[in-house]
Amino acid sequence: MQDFLKRLPKAELHLHIEGSLEPELMFALAERNGVELPYASVEAARAAYAFEDLQSFLDLYYQGMAVLRTADDFFDLAMDYFQRAHAEGVVHVEISFDPQAHLARGIELSVQMEGLGRARRQAERELGISTALIMSFLRDCPADEAMRVFEQAAPYWETIDAVGLDSAERGHPPSKFTEVFARAKELGIPRVAHAGEEGPAAYVREALDLLDVCRVDHGVRCLEEPALVERLRDERIPLTVCPLSNVRLKVVKHIDDHPLPRLLEAGLVLTLNSDDPAYFGGGVLANYLACEQAFAWGKETFASLARNAIEVAFMDSRRRQALL
Numbered sequence: 001m002q003d004f005l006k007r008l009p010k011a012e013l014h015l016h017i018e019g020s021l022e023p024e025l026m027f028a029l030a031e032r033n034g035v036e037l038p039y040a041s042v043e044a045a046r047a048a049y050a051f052e053d054l055q056s057f058l059d060l061y062y063q064g065m066a067v068l069r070t071a072d073d074f075f076d077l078a079m080d081y082f083q084r085a086h087a088e089g090v091v092h093v094e095i096s097f098d099p100q101a102h103l104a105r106g107i108e109l110s111v112q113m114e115g116l117g118r119a120r121r122q123a124e125r126e127l128g129i130s131t132a133l134i135m136s137f138l139r140d141c142p143a144d145e146a147m148r149v150f151e152q153a154a155p156y157w158e159t160i161d162a163v164g165l166d167s168a169e170r171g172h173p174p175s176k177f178t179e180v181f182a183r184a185k186e187l188g189i190p191r192v193a194h195a196g197e198e199g200p201a202a203y204v205r206e207a208l209d210l211l212d213v214c215r216v217d218h219g220v221r222c223l224e225e226p227a228l229v230e231r232l233r234d235e236r237i238p239l240t241v242c243p244l245s246n247v248r249l250k251v252v253k254h255i256d257d258h259p260l261p262r263l264l265e266a267g268l269v270l271t272l273n274s275d276d277p278a279y280f281g282g283g284v285l286a287n288y289l290a291c292e293q294a295f296a297w298g299k300e301t302f303a304s305l306a307r308n309a310i311e312v313a314f315m316d317s318r319r320r321q322a323l324l
């Protein structure tokens with residue numbers, strides 16, 4: 001089964017590139033840029049990754065990305081991830097990034113885009129994986145800031161496959177971002193949003209009604225509203241589920257309690273993803289393997305989850321045909 005899951009052509013649709021920063025690279029970049037880290041060693045960094053909730057993770061996530069300063073840093077970050085993903089049998093990756101988190105540290109958008117763009121082109125050329133780029137807005141920052149950053153990104157709109165919404169969910173409902181998502185829609189840019197991770201099912205409904213998203217990131221708390229589950233099923237709105245993330249951020253107590261089997265039973269379009277692989281215990285393959293351990297699903301179930309991801313990915317139709 002392990003071999004089957006590794007060889008299965010997988011697409012990863014929910015991945016924060018800054019959350020793929022392994023401690024080894026964090027230390028290398030800290031050295032290169034003269035940035036001081038709050039950890040004595042790679043092992044100490046890993047040992048610090050014991051989270052109580054989303055916010056306690058976000059604190060270390062924003063701290064860790066302080067080592068990213070130049071276009072080469074963003075290139076190395078993404079290339080390091082693409083190589084690991086490729087080795088796990090991943091054939092398509094959609095990387096989210098948080099431009100505001102870098103702008104706030106004085107790192108220009110052009111620097112971020114150059115590094116990520118260069119890594120995407122090299123991964124496509126040398127590893128044969130296709131990629132997409134999702135520009136995410138920080139929901140715990142003001143909505144007008146998101147709008148300014150989005151307008152500032154005008155020179156890059158062509159290379160952005162979707163906009164997203166992430167960071168601290170509670171108290172920051174999708175409704176706060178209605179305007180910037182409407183602007184993206186006007187420009188024909190697809191929309192996704194984190195909703196129903198720590199926030200309530202009502203946030204999933206808002207993401208659909210007010211942001212007109214085509215996919216929901218996480219979305220696991222939809223189960224609290226049966227009518228919403230029916231709607232997600234009927235409208236075939238995919239959820240990008242991240243089981244190891246949900247365990248590490250205590251969205252669920254234990255992988256055995258994860259609602260994935262109930263979501264599957266409800267007939268939803270589901271995909272399996274890693275979210276922040278450097279912080280949550282592994283990449284997309286580790287997430288597939290954790291589900292195999294916990295739920296003993298058969299090959300057909302995993303094949304259909306992998307197929308879902310390819311069907312709903314942002315990729316051109318020829319690539320999709322080739323992968324299906």
Ligand code: HPA
Pocket residue numbers: 016019054061166167168194197245275276
């Ligand atoms: N949830 C919300 N925001 C995030 C996450 C997450 O798991 N990772 C990076 N930003």
Ligand code: ZN
Pocket residue numbers: 014016166194217275
């Ligand atoms: Zn996420």
